[in-house]
Amino acid sequence: MRDWMSRTSHLLMGLLPLFGILAIWQLINPVNSPYFPAPDAWWHSLVKQFQAGQLLAMIGNTLRVFAISIFASSLIGIIVGIVIGLNPRIAKALSPLLEFLRNLPPPVLVPIAILLMGYSKSLQVLVVTSATVWPIIIATANAVKLTHPLLRDVALTLHLSRFRTIRDIVYPSALPAILMGIKVAIPIAIVVTLLIEMITLMPGIGSLIVRAQREFRSAEVYGLLILVGMLGFMLNHGYKIIERSIMQHWPPSASDDFK
Amino acid sequence: MNMFQRYINGINISGVVVLGCMLGLWETSMHVGWLDLDYLPLPSNIAMAFWTLCMSGEMFTNTIHTLRSVLIGWGVATVIGLSCGLAVGLSSTLRRFSWATIEVLRPLPGIAFLPVAIMLFNFSIETELAIIIYPTVWPILVAAMTGVSVVHARLFDVSKTLRLSRYKTIFSVILPAITPALMTGCRVGFSIALIMAVIAEMLGNPMGLGHAIINAQLSMQSENMFAYVLMIGVLGIMLNASLMATVQSLPFSKSATMQSAKPAQSNSNRLSKGPSHA
Numbered sequence: 001m002r003d004w005m006s007r008t009s010h011l012l013m014g015l016l017p018l019f020g021i022l023a024i025w026q027l028i029n030p031v032n033s034p035y036f037p038a039p040d041a042w043w044h045s046l047v048k049q050f051q052a053g054q055l056l057a058m059i060g061n062t063l064r065v066f067a068i069s070i071f072a073s074s075l076i077g078i079i080v081g082i083v084i085g086l087n088p089r090i091a092k093a094l095s096p097l098l099e100f101l102r103n104l105p106p107p108v109l110v111p112i113a114i115l116l117m118g119y120s121k122s123l124q125v126l127v128v129t130s131a132t133v134w135p136i137i138i139a140t141a142n143a144v145k146l147t148h149p150l151l152r153d154v155a156l157t158l159h160l161s162r163f164r165t166i167r168d169i170v171y172p173s174a175l176p177a178i179l180m181g182i183k184v185a186i187p188i189a190i191v192v193t194l195l196i197e198m199i200t201l202m203p204g205i206g207s208l209i210v211r212a213q214r215e216f217r218s219a220e221v222y223g224l225l226i227l228v229g230m231l232g233f234m235l236n237h238g239y240k241i242i243e244r245s246i247m248q249h250w251p252p253s254a255s256d257d258f259k
Numbered sequence: 260m261n262m263f264q265r266y267i268n269g270i271n272i273s274g275v276v277v278l279g280c281m282l283g284l285w286e287t288s289m290h291v292g293w294l295d296l297d298y299l300p301l302p303s304n305i306a307m308a309f310w311t312l313c314m315s316g317e318m319f320t321n322t323i324h325t326l327r328s329v330l331i332g333w334g335v336a337t338v339i340g341l342s343c344g345l346a347v348g349l350s351s352t353l354r355r356f357s358w359a360t361i362e363v364l365r366p367l368p369g370i371a372f373l374p375v376a377i378m379l380f381n382f383s384i385e386t387e388l389a390i391i392i393y394p395t396v397w398p399i400l401v402a403a404m405t406g407v408s409v410v411h412a413r414l415f416d417v418s419k420t421l422r423l424s425r426y427k428t429i430f431s432v433i434l435p436a437i438t439p440a441l442m443t444g445c446r447v448g449f450s451i452a453l454i455m456a457v458i459a460e461m462l463g464n465p466m467g468l469g470h471a472i473i474n475a476q477l478s479m480q481s482e483n484m485f486a487y488v489l490m491i492g493v494l495g496i497m498l499n500a501s502l503m504a505t506v507q508s509l510p511f512s513k514s515a516t517m518q519s520a521k522p523a524q525s526n527s528n529r530l531s532k533g534p535s536h537a
Contacts (some may be wrong), residue, residue, distance in 0.1 A: 011492040014359025035379055080495050089273065097281075103495030105454040107461065107469070108488050111476035115298045115484065190368045191458070198373070198462055199473075206370075210462075213374035228371035229363075230338040 034218055041219035042226060049208075049220065057112050059231070060125060062204040065121075066235070069128035073189075074182055079135045081178070082166060090133050091141060106131030106188055119200050124193070131192045132185040139181025143174035158177020172252040179243045186239055190232055205231070300482035308482035309489060317471070322490060323455055324467040328384065329498070332391030333452040337445060340396040344403025345429065354404075361400070369394030369455055377463050387464040389457045395448040402444025406437030442506045449502055453495055468494075 022039050029038045051057045084091045084098075113127045147170055155165040197206025212220040226232055282302045289301050298307075312318040316408050347354050347361070372393055376386040414436055418428040460469025475484035 010355070011359050012358060013355055015363070016356055016360075018360040018363060092271060093273040095271060095279040096278050100492050100497065101415055103450075103499055104488070104492040105450075105457045105495065107454060107458045108491055109470060109471050111461075111484060112488065115476045115479070115481055116296050187366070187368065189340060191370050191454070194368060194370050195458055195461075198370070209371065209374050213378055216378070218378055225367075225371050229367035232366040232368045232371075233363060 008238055034216065037219040037222060038223075042223035044221040045217065046223040048229065049223075051211050055208075058203060058205050058208050059227075062193055062197065062206065063231070065124045065128060065204070065234040066189055068125050069132060069193070070182070070186065070189050072125065073129045073133040073185060076129070077136025077185075078140050078171075078178055080133075081137045081181075082170060082174070082201075084137065085144025085147075085174070086166075086170065088145075091145070097136070098138065102134050106134075106192050110192065110196055110199060114200065118200060121202075124196050124202065127174065127196055128189050128192045132189045135184040135188070136154060136178065136181040139177045139184070140174055143177030144170055147173050172250075175250060175252075176247065177248065183239060183243065186235060187232075194228070295362055296391055298479065298481045300485055304482040305485040305489065308480075309486040310487055318486075318490060320492060321466070321468045321471045321487070323370065325460065325469065325491075326457075326465065326498075328387050328391060328464075329449075329452045329455075329456045332388050332456065333445075333449055335388070336392045336395035336448055336452065337399055339392070340399030340444070340448070341441065342401050344400040345402070345407060345433070347409030348404040349429075349433075361397075362494065364528055365397045365401070369451075370458055373459065373463050378394065382463060384464055385467075387456065387459040387467075390459040390463060391452050395452045397448040398451065399441070399444040402440045403446075405439060406440035407433060409440075410436045442509075446499075446502060448508075449498065450495075452493075453498065457491065 010109050014257060025036070026039050046055070061220040109127055109131050112221035113123055113130075117123050117126070152172055155169050160168065177191040193204070196202065196206035198210045201210065205224060208227070209221060212218075212224060286302050289299065309318070347357055369390055373390055375387075376389045380386040380389065410433060414432050415428075416431045423432065455473075456467070457469040460467040461473045464470070468487055472484050472487045472491075475481070475487060
């Protein structure tokens with residue numbers, strides 16, 4: 001109980017500067033300032049949007065694209081990463097291409113995809129996936145390449161099939177690096193999802209915020225900014241919790257067949 | 260001759276061949292008609308467009324604009340991130356009163372600030388710099404802060420024994436000690452700065468490579484668009500490589516990384532001396 005209280009007080013202390021600035025902003029309250037509306041106006045605009053009934057649907061749209069893309073890019077990234085990591089020849093042959101794609105800022109893919117495929121829902125997922133898959137591929141491939149030689153010998157000694165080697169030895173040993181790669185991919189996925197919505201004005205939080213800015217509803221812009229911030233916070237920290245719960249069972253214990 | 264030989268050996272032949280084959284396949288399949296996307300240009304057309312844009316000087320002006328904004332934004336972010344990170348890392352009171360705020364502000368996607376920045380600064384270079392600086396600050400700040408927190412306590416004792424002033428302690432003890440961590444933060448920040456510059460130019464500041472890409476997309480000049488994309492990729496590779504080279508040539512980063520790398524290396528030696536190598 002005391003531990004919980006001290007943690008809460010720590011949190012409150014740490015949030016003091018943020019709340020302080022917001023409180024001062026509210027107190028000064030630049031009346032009818034088109035540029036700096038007070039925080040209560042942000043809140044009212046959000047509530048109004050919520051009551052109009054479109055806000056939740058928009059959040060849902062954005063989150064759905066984000067979730068599908070992260071899932072798809074994790075799946076593709078892990079498979080391709082393991083293939084590249086296990087075959088030094090393929091790794092070498094693809095390295096110039098991978099090097100180029102890794103250094104290419106992901107937002108650049110958005111206009112290419114729009115020009116080639118037009119505006120559509122599947123385009124959104126495709127672009128976000130193609131932007132987020134690289135860090136996962138690279139992290140997986142590197143970790144697989146660096147699998148400890150002893151572990152490979154274990155597979156040889158036990159005469160494991162290729163599939164079992166990958167499932168029981170290569171994949172588990174690369175898991176921490178894979179999780180790290182996904183962690184890098186998450187902020188990229190958020191940014192690219194919002195960027196597509198901002199450029200194409202397809203339904204989502206990104207298009208809401210750009211519309212609000214174009215029509216100069218500044219309180220709404222600030223309100224949506226806070227909303228996006230909270231979503232970013234939740235997605236990043238939610239992933240941290242998932243990662244921690246997966247890593248609690250790491251290093252993996254021998255599976256039942258080996259006991 | 261020897262140099263030449265080594266240069267040849269350095270080239271990744273299979274990589275070049277694969278890249279060449281893919282471009283060749285792209286080119287022929289478009290000619291034959293296997294690939295039928297209306298706006299996909301031929302690789303040869305992209306190369307021509309690249310050349311034309313270089314000759315007309317458009318490529319140069321756009322690249323210089325993007326490069327300049329990235330460097331300015333990253334520089335400002337490094338100064339802000341390093342000084343705030345040092346302050347928060349060195350003072351436990353400050354850390355207590357700001358840690359949660361940093362944790363809340365850090366994951367805020369920088370792109371969400373774009374509409375606010377456009378509202379405040381209009382479509383201008385200020386908007387672009389604001390959008391570059393905000394997300395770039397965080398990795399550098401966190402790197403500096405965690406760097407300070409893992410500085411060996413004995414180093415602080417040294418500065419106390421030598422009666423170094425606070426200013427001297429920071430510049431000759433702490434900064435060299437945190438350089439490796441800081442460099443990692445700066446590299447992460449750098450790639451973020453490039454991404455944000457492109458985004459800001461696409462939506463917030465109608466100049467530079469990002470705007471050139473969007474413009475080419477809107478006017479359906481796909482070969483120009485691909486030429487600019489190629490340029491951004493090349494720019495990213497070159498900037499990353501030069502940053503790495505700079506880091507390795509820094510006087511104290513070398514000694515510091517060597518010191519910190521030593522135990523790790525001996526460790527890996529010990530591990531790899533397993534029976535597999537016997």
